[in-house]
Amino acid sequence: MAFHIDENHYNEALKFFIREKGVPVKIILAHADISRSRFYGYLNGSGDLAMSRLLSILEVIHVSLDEFMLYARSLKAVNTNMQSQPEAPIVDEAMVENALQIYKQTKDVAAIGTAITQIKAHDSEEVAGKLFKKILPTARNILCRRHYFSLMDANLLLDIMDNLRYEDLQTILPFVRKTIMQQQACQQAGFKMEIVRQQALLTVIYRYTLRAFHEKANDDTKRDFDLVDSLEPAISDWYTNVIRKLMTVIKTLIVVGNEYEARVAYNNILAAVYAIQPQSAWNNYEKLMHNNFNDFKTYAMP
Numbered sequence: 001m002a003f004h005i006d007e008n009h010y011n012e013a014l015k016f017f018i019r020e021k022g023v024p025v026k027i028i029l030a031h032a033d034i035s036r037s038r039f040y041g042y043l044n045g046s047g048d049l050a051m052s053r054l055l056s057i058l059e060v061i062h063v064s065l066d067e068f069m070l071y072a073r074s075l076k077a078v079n080t081n082m083q084s085q086p087e088a089p090i091v092d093e094a095m096v097e098n099a100l101q102i103y104k105q106t107k108d109v110a111a112i113g114t115a116i117t118q119i120k121a122h123d124s125e126e127v128a129g130k131l132f133k134k135i136l137p138t139a140r141n142i143l144c145r146r147h148y149f150s151l152m153d154a155n156l157l158l159d160i161m162d163n164l165r166y167e168d169l170q171t172i173l174p175f176v177r178k179t180i181m182q183q184q185a186c187q188q189a190g191f192k193m194e195i196v197r198q199q200a201l202l203t204v205i206y207r208y209t210l211r212a213f214h215e216k217a218n219d220d221t222k223r224d225f226d227l228v229d230s231l232e233p234a235i236s237d238w239y240t241n242v243i244r245k246l247m248t249v250i251k252t253l254i255v256v257g258n259e260y261e262a263r264v265a266y267n268n269i270l271a272a273v274y275a276i277q278p279q280s281a282w283n284n285y286e287k288l289m290h291n292n293f294n295d296f297k298t299y300a301m302p
Helices: 010-021 026-030 036-043 053-062 063-082 093-106 109-120 125-144 151-163 168-188 195-212 222-230 238-256 258-276 279-288 295-302
Strands: none
Touching: 010 036, 010 053, 010 063, 026 036, 026 053, 053 063, 053 258, 063 258, 093 109, 093 125, 109 125, 109 151, 125 151, 125 168, 151 168, 151 195, 168 195, 168 222, 195 222, 195 238, 195 295, 222 238, 238 258, 238 279, 238 295, 258 279, 258 295
């Protein structure tokens, strides 16, 4: 995996930290086993850098990977704000009313899910907030009455999960767990399982676990640690294994109380994401992981 010179500004971020830390270039070159010409080529925007070499450079200048990526993202954000933004979709009360009417007549969750996605993309937080408040009760009622979760249901839940009361999640989660176990049973019986739905449902479990600790409801978490641990290897794709590892990070950090090991494990997961996943997927994983270990810890242990 190579870090390319692109809109993420990795070379600018690396240049900044090298200048700030003041480590002699000859020490960096020796530690990272990289030629002077390739090193300066990367810094000046005319080459790529292998992930292993980037990690070696960060190690010798005493900068963590999440600190480096956080700064690179800040450079990207500045650049993005300077560029013209595409026009937001037309989203107003009439659109929300139409979605609510379609659901009332057809019970088609897609209308609600699409409306919420468009509301969240609105360029005005104030307008989006008012529209979201109007549609949230219907979405909440849909999910609180579900006894079996389709992919669309799972995605709807992920979209509004942060806006639901913890009591609502306690009502919903038993049926999320039930769906996961039914999917696993189908897999064991030789039927094809919907991997994407399983991924969405496991993401719900992971986010609920963080929320439970955030709400200091630690007793609600044991069953979900056990559930994730019980998943058969046959149904464990790469994303599912990331969720498993993140659940282990949570347990190590909060249940065991070992922050050092939790931080190391967290950074290893993040490094694996950058090494294996395409750049187009990085933002999703960063959001899933609360961007860096300190923010992850702050959310789980307020």
